[in-house]
Amino acid sequence: MNEKYFQERIDAEKKIEPKDWMPDDYRKHLIRQISQHAHSEIIGMQPEGNWITRAPSLRAKMILLAKVQDEAGHGLYLYSACETLGISREKLVQQLHEGKAKYSSIFNYPTLSWADMGAVGWLVDGAAIVNQVSLQRTSYGPYSRGMVKICKEESFHQRQGYEIMAEMAKGTAEQKAMAQDALNRFWWPSIMMFGPQDSDSPRSGNAMKWKIKRQTNDALRQDFIDKTVGQAEVIGLTIPDPDLKWNEERQSYDFGEMDWEEFWSVVNGNGPCNKQRLAHHKKAYDQGKWVRDAAKAYAKKQELVAN
Amino acid sequence: MSSLFTYTLRIADSSLILGQRMSEWCSNGPTLEEDIAMSNISLDMFGQANGFYQYAAQLDGTKSADELAFRRNEREFFNHQLVEQENGNFGTTMVRNFLHDVFNFLFYTELSKSKDETLSALASKSLKEVKYHLRHSSNWLIRLGGGTEESNTKVQDALEELWMYTGELFEMDNLDTELLNNGIAVDNSALKLEWDIMVNKTLVKAKLTRPEEVYMATGGKKGLHTECLGFILSEMQFLQRAYPDAKW
Numbered sequence: 001m002n003e004k005y006f007q008e009r010i011d012a013e014k015k016i017e018p019k020d021w022m023p024d025d026y027r028k029h030l031i032r033q034i035s036q037h038a039h040s041e042i043i044g045m046q047p048e049g050n051w052i053t054r055a056p057s058l059r060a061k062m063i064l065l066a067k068v069q070d071e072a073g074h075g076l077y078l079y080s081a082c083e084t085l086g087i088s089r090e091k092l093v094q095q096l097h098e099g100k101a102k103y104s105s106i107f108n109y110p111t112l113s114w115a116d117m118g119a120v121g122w123l124v125d126g127a128a129i130v131n132q133v134s135l136q137r138t139s140y141g142p143y144s145r146g147m148v149k150i151c152k153e154e155s156f157h158q159r160q161g162y163e164i165m166a167e168m169a170k171g172t173a174e175q176k177a178m179a180q181d182a183l184n185r186f187w188w189p190s191i192m193m194f195g196p197q198d199s200d201s202p203r204s205g206n207a208m209k210w211k212i213k214r215q216t217n218d219a220l221r222q223d224f225i226d227k228t229v230g231q232a233e234v235i236g237l238t239i240p241d242p243d244l245k246w247n248e249e250r251q252s253y254d255f256g257e258m259d260w261e262e263f264w265s266v267v268n269g270n271g272p273c274n275k276q277r278l279a280h281h282k283k284a285y286d287q288g289k290w291v292r293d294a295a296k297a298y299a300k301k302q303e304l305v306a307n
Numbered sequence: 308m309s310s311l312f313t314y315t316l317r318i319a320d321s322s323l324i325l326g327q328r329m330s331e332w333c334s335n336g337p338t339l340e341e342d343i344a345m346s347n348i349s350l351d352m353f354g355q356a357n358g359f360y361q362y363a364a365q366l367d368g369t370k371s372a373d374e375l376a377f378r379r380n381e382r383e384f385f386n387h388q389l390v391e392q393e394n395g396n397f398g399t400t401m402v403r404n405f406l407h408d409v410f411n412f413l414f415y416t417e418l419s420k421s422k423d424e425t426l427s428a429l430a431s432k433s434l435k436e437v438k439y440h441l442r443h444s445s446n447w448l449i450r451l452g453g454g455t456e457e458s459n460t461k462v463q464d465a466l467e468e469l470w471m472y473t474g475e476l477f478e479m480d481n482l483d484t485e486l487l488n489n490g491i492a493v494d495n496s497a498l499k500l501e502w503d504i505m506v507n508k509t510l511v512k513a514k515l516t517r518p519e520e521v522y523m524a525t526g527g528k529k530g531l532h533t534e535c536l537g538f539i540l541s542e543m544q545f546l547q548r549a550y551p552d553a554k555w
C-alpha cells in the first residue's frame with residue numbers, strides 16, 4: 001500500500017520529504033548518492049586548494065579561494081540533506097575514511113599547473129553542472145532544493161574557469177602550452193565523470209523509476225560534450241580526441257572510446273592521488289580532534305553554569 | 308618613495324601576509340564550518356591588502372598593485388613579524404590572530420580618523436571586518452582556554468611562543484612620526500594601553516596567563532624578518548617570477 005502510494009507521488013512529480021514513508025532501498029540509494037556528492041565537494045577542495053597560495057594575482061587568489069570556500073559550503077548543504085535521511089555527518093565521514101563511501105574519481109588527478117585551475121573550473125564544474133541541473137528535478141525534496149542553490153554558484157565557477165583558460169590560451173607560448181596540456185589531461189577524466197555507459201551501469205534501473213536520477217549517464221555525457229566542443233574552438237584549444245566529429249544526422253558530436261580500464265582502476269583506488277586525498281582529509285580530521293573536543297567540553301561547562 | 312606610499316605599503320603587507328597564512332588552512336580546518344570561517348577571514352585580509360596596494364600603486368604611479376605584492380623581495384616587505392609566523396596548530400593560529408586582531412581593531416579605529424581621506428575610508432571598511440575577526444579569535448581563545456586541559460596547554464604554549472612578536476606592533480619610527488604630525492598616521496605607541504586592557508580581559512576569561520615581559524623582536528618596518536617570510540614569498544610569487552612576461 002505504502003509503496004504504491006509512494007510510486008504514485010513520484011509519478012505525479014511530487015517531492016518526497018524526510019518524514020514521508022519511503023522504501024528502504026530508496027533511502028539507501030539516496031544516502032549513497034548524496035554522501036558521495038558531499039564527499040566529492042569536500043575532497044574536491046584539495047586539488048584546487050593546492051594552488052591558492054600560488055595564485056598569480058590578488059584577483060586570482062580571491063576568486064580561487066572564494067570558489068573553494070563555496071565547495072565547502074556545498075558540502076555542508078549536502079551533508080545536511082543527507083542527515084535528513086537519518087544518518088549523522090560523523091558517520092558519513094567515517095564511511096569515507098573507511099573507504100566504504102566514494103567520491104568523484106576526477107579529484108584523484110593531480111593539479112600540476114595554474115592552467116589546471118582553468119581546466120577544473122571549465123570542465124569539471126561544467127560536467128558537474130550538467131549533472132546537477134538534471135538533479136534539480138530529483139524526487140527527494142531536500143536534495144532537489146540543495147541542487148537549485150548549488151547550481152547557481154557552480155555556473156559562476158565554470159565561467160571563472162573558462163576565463164582562466166581563455167586568458168592563458170591567448171597569452172605567451174608557455175601559457176598556451178600549459179592550457180593545452182591541462183585540457184589534454186582533464187578531458188577524458190571529465191567526460192568519464194558521468195559514470196559508466198548505460199549498458200554497464202548497475203544502478204540505473206531503480207534510480208530512474210524512483211526519479212532520483214532523471215537522465216542517463218550517456219545522455220548527460222553527450223549533452224556536456226555538445227556544449228563544450230564549441231567553447232574549446234573559440235579559445236583556440238584542441239580537444240584531445242581524434243574521433244570527435246559532428247554528426248549531422250544526430251545533431252550531436254560523435255566521440256572516441258573512453259578508457260574504462262583506467263576509469264575502474266581509479267574508482268578502485270589506483271588513481272594518481274587516491275591515497276593522498278584520503279590521507280589529507282584524515283590528517284585534517286585527526287588534527288582537529290582536540291579542537292572539537294575542547295569546544296564540546298567548553299559548551300558542556302557553560303551548560304552546567306547556566307543550570 | 309614618499310612617506311605616505313611606504314606607510315600604506317606597510318599596512319597592505321601585514322594584511323597580505325596574514326591572508327596568505329590563513330589561506331593555508333583551506334581544507335585543513337578542524338571542522339567544515341571553521342574551514343569556511345578561516346577562508347572568510349583570509350578573503351577579508353586579501354580584500355584589505357588589495358585596497359591598500361591599489362592606493363599605494365596610485366601614489367607610486369609606476370607599479371600596479373600586483374607588482375607591489377608579487378615582485379618585491381623579502382627585504383622590501385614591511386609587514387609585522389607576528390603575521391608571518393607559521394600557523395602551527397589551530398590554537399597557535401587563533402592566538403596569533405587574536406594578538407593581531409586586537410591591534411588591528413585599535414589601529415583601524417584611529418586610522419579611520421586620518422586626514423588622508425583614502426586611508427580613512429579604507430580603515431573604516433576594514434574595521435567592520437576586523438570586528439568580526441576579533442570576535443572570532445577571542446571566542447576561540449575562550450573556548451580553547453576553558454575547554455580541556457590539553458587545549459588550555461596548547462594555547463598557553465602558543466601565547467608564550469608568540470608574545471615576543473607583539474612589541475613591534477607599537478613601535479614608531481621617523482616616518483610614522485612625520486605622518487602623525489601631519490594628522491595622517493596613527494600613534495601606535497598610544498594604542499598599547501588599550502591593547503593591554505583588551506588582551507588581559509580576554510586572557511582572564513580564557514583562563515590563560517599573560518606571559519612575562521620578554522625580549523621583543525623588531526625589524527618589520529625596516530624590512531627585517533624572521534626566516535618564515537622568504538618561504539611565504541617564494542611560494543606566493545612563484546608564477547609572477549617564473550613567467551615575468553605573462554598576464555594572468
